[in-house]
Amino acid sequence: MIDTLIATIVSGLVLGSLYAMMASGLSVVWTTLGVFNFAHGALMMIGAFVAWTVSEAVGLGLLVGVASGTLVAALIGVLIERLLVRPYYGNRNMLLITVMTTLAAMIILEKGAQMIWGARLKQLPRLVDGEISIFSATISAHEAILVVLAPLILLSIWRFNVRTNTGRSLRAVGQNQRSAALIGIDVPVAFAIAFGLSAALAGLTGALLGSIRFITPSMGAEPLVKAMIVVIFGGLGSLGATAGAAYVIGLIEALLILWLGLYWTPFVLFLMMIVVLIFRPNGIFGGRQ
């Protein structure tokens, strides 16, 4: 019994790490631009495919592959901001319009990936082979890397936000664009940086996930939905709340799978989400708005 519980908690930790990396990217874009990027999952998928092409098809090795996947996703992120978000800035219906344009980007990227890479399942090798046991539970060393990496990445985003001028200027732009412009911050550049950073995070997550799950054009959909649930629980405003919610959702999901099985888990998760939305519209950790 204890063994199963530990195994469940460990797998919850792996899920939580994945969701934390996804949701923190969504949060960066939201706090800077006030846009919810529906193409975030598709950017993750692009990261995985590019990593596969560079490391497997071209044969440059996994590390170069992961780096390329991250970079290409970042570039596409910047492109999405430039072409599909920026033209609608200042529009009264911007939030709604960008829901549609980023959804369009998602579809274009998914269909594009299908055309380029085909429908055949692909998978990346692992960064390191072998397994690691934590008490009585065993996970692959690759998953262990993900678990260690996620908090490190969150911590560095947090430091970037608080300590660096660039990070601070992203926050400033998110809080008051006019004032930001009037102290000499280049607002369009801040938009591009936010989107690029967020997309890089998605690409990296995808490239790492490509060793655990199959790489398919729609592989980003499920993590995006989970990241959305995370964001609803945590609110989008603060990185800490978003990260906290990611681990809580990861653990809840792992426990639900243990008790109810795979079939009922999404149903219960969505039910919880609706209840949260009714009683705490700003999220459990979200506080006021």
Added chain:
Amino acid sequence: MGRLLDVSRVTAGYGSITVLRDISIGLDAGECVGLFGPNGHGKTTLLQTISGLLKPTGGTISFDGADITGARPRDIVNAGLVQSPQGNTLFGEMHVLETLELASISKRARHGKAQNLRRVFELFPRLDERRTQKAKTLSGGERQMLSIGCALMCAPRLLMLDEPTLGLSPRLKKELAAAVGNIAKSGVPLVIVEQDVEFLLSLTQRLYMIEHGEVVREIDGDNAPDHDAIMQLYFGEAAH
């Protein structure tokens, strides 16, 4: 070489609404000028157009001999033309020190950062006492101080202040007026928007009265109106 700031026949507005009509103002280095006039007649719009937040539909703006018509706000700040906007709310979630440090982000301002910070805290000791307080929890007067402090952190070569004492108690108003006087004495040319003409006359050499987006009257030391004449200016205009 022309004037430090030269706004020449500028037309600007919001969408289809024209607010500024063919307006011209200017100042030379070492000069302070004031803008006043009834509410809603385009003073803030003029400053926003000069700062690049609004693109003029006609006319030209030059700063220190360089054409800045339609330039990006960032480049205008970089050139040293800085504004402390009206009723500024700044960045609610950021604390005072963080905000001031960030305000020296432009290339010109970066190396003078420590010195400018010291100067801001000298000018506004209240900000010094509240270094780690979030902007949203500051009082109205303190916010105004932070806003002016931010503008000073940008190392301005010309500073535009949009109603720096708006909505403040007489005591706070005095405090801020003294600070603005200090800034002027330190040699920074100022463009000040205020409703209080006597306050403006104590700080500036020249005043522009703005109505319906136009300069309707220019006042300098020689033809300075007395109190009654000022009342006449305001209420006489309101009559029609």
